[in-house]
Amino acid sequence: MKKTKYFASRRETPWDSTLRDNVQEFIRNEYLDDYYEKHPALSESNEANLLNAFVPVCCPNCGSLKFTRKGFTSNGIQRYCCKDCGKRFNILTGTLLDNHKISISEWIEFCLNLFRHDSFSSTSANNKNSTTTTAYWTKKLFLLLEDYTEGIVLTGNVYIDETYYNEAASNRTVRNGKELRGISKNKYCIAMGFDGEKVYAFLEGMAKPTRERTRDAFKNHIARGSHLIHDREKSHKVLVEELELSEERYNAREIEKLPDKKNPLAPINRQCFMLKDFLNAHPGFNRKDLQGYLNIFCFMQNPPHDKLKKVEMLLRAIVYSQKTLKYRDAWK
Template sequence: MDCDSLDLRLFVDGLSDEDLDVLEDAVKARRCREKYGADTVEDLMKKWGRAPRRPRCGREGAWLDGASADGRGRLRCPYCGRRFNALSGTIFANAKLPLHKIMVIVEVMCLNASLRLIELICGVSHPTAFLWRHKIFSTVSSWQDGVVLSGRVWIDEMYFADTRARREPGARRRHGLSRDKVCVVVAIDSWGKALAVASENGKPSTKGINAALEGHIKEGSVLVHGCEKAHNALVRKLRLVDERYKADPSDPVYLEQMRLVNHLCAWIRRYVDRFACMKSDNLQAYLDWFIYLHRVHRDADTWPVEERVVRHLALSDGLYLRKW
């Protein structure tokens, strides 16, 4: 250890707890600036070209009109006269966490970590970790709406226990495809684009399959599936080429032909099972985040995952308010 390192360690050892916290925040802010090009949310917005706009009327263009108690400049809309700031209408509105902590939460969420792990790594409370998880989820809540699968498209269904199901005291848990399970429709095409939609309870119906997939498969595509009757109407409606294989886990042909979608279902199962306390009402939000990250990781060679996700958050209009 050289003299400079020793002097630096002695300097740190001599700091009070309050000064040490300030130093730690300064170091983390610098690391954040070096990695993401910004150490404040406002600078992050500027870096990615997010122009302030009034959430109420959605128009851009405003003039500076004072400042808030936290020092952020207030803007006034020339059209509706409302006052707002550069973060209004984003997930960063009223954010109390510094940017470097928010970025650590994002990085951990890209690894699909549990809330407890977010609390430990980021040094935040459970309510704060929950709030930011759903703030980030809100930015991808409509992302799957624009997904269109084409070419060869594999579809299948998987099931998760419904936490909303009510049972009489002492009643046995139902087995099989009962109404106590939520059906999730899963699809993937030969290009690697994927879709996962929480559809309905119990065995899938024609109506449920159509609602989940009708707007997401290009007409004339080849539909590869496991002989589910509820798929027939979709095949006719979209003029799909019907390629079906009887669902038999002991049949090597079935396993080979359905391998792609079966692997996707297995990954979704592992992902959802990490969140044992998740409510079924939030299942679609978790699926939206999984499918979004599936696309981001697919293109990781051309665009680093974390940088792409941060850009998405900076430009997104997602908004989630704490529910009491």
């Protein structure tokens, strides 16, 4: 029988159930004061004022537009009652924050830490919560942003390239006792695009790109008639042909040693570097979630660039998106 892994509460200290001297009492009290400041009771936070400023669009249970106010929850959040189905709900019913136990202020800190490329362990330590909580919230962002890149269309001068990310060590292909080297089936191929303002990233598959995969990755994300700036990857030719693009092509080997100021592909190289830095902050992640991380990365890199405005966008999207993810379903 598989043993359940136990994660100690961030609230615990070594002196919770023992006699304490003055030094231990001081350290414990300071630690717990900081903990409770980061974990206020929902009834003691300003969440009610925030959430009561939102008005439901419809009943989340049946979609009816006929509903009326019906008191408040124990945390002061406005409750509604549907006139058609008779069910009660509040602004968070059926959303990713439905029945949340941790304050929204802590969720905001989680987002800001993620935008800074902090690791799960660092983020959970800063927020004084479990690493599984951080992973769970990340999966919620995957769901919220699952369609984010679909609306990205690059225009004007468009830089494109491919970058590669290693398969997890436990899943790598081995032949004759050795792992495949180079751009092989042990590397994920990620299509990257950048027009000076917007970033687009898409998981093409494994190993080198093909004409078909390149077409599928970019055909709806580069405006017809744009100017393509790229290396001499053969699969890019299909984009020039089908989207009627003008182009600049550079030999990657000839320019790779140039300083960034002189490298004509520096803008897209920079985005590839930032993506690797973001992914490497979470090296043990399940590669099935790779596109989810790419969606988050694009959201991070694209306008608006102020991190607090990004948090605002996410919060508004959560309130008005009928998406939910139960904890037990996140690990299936």
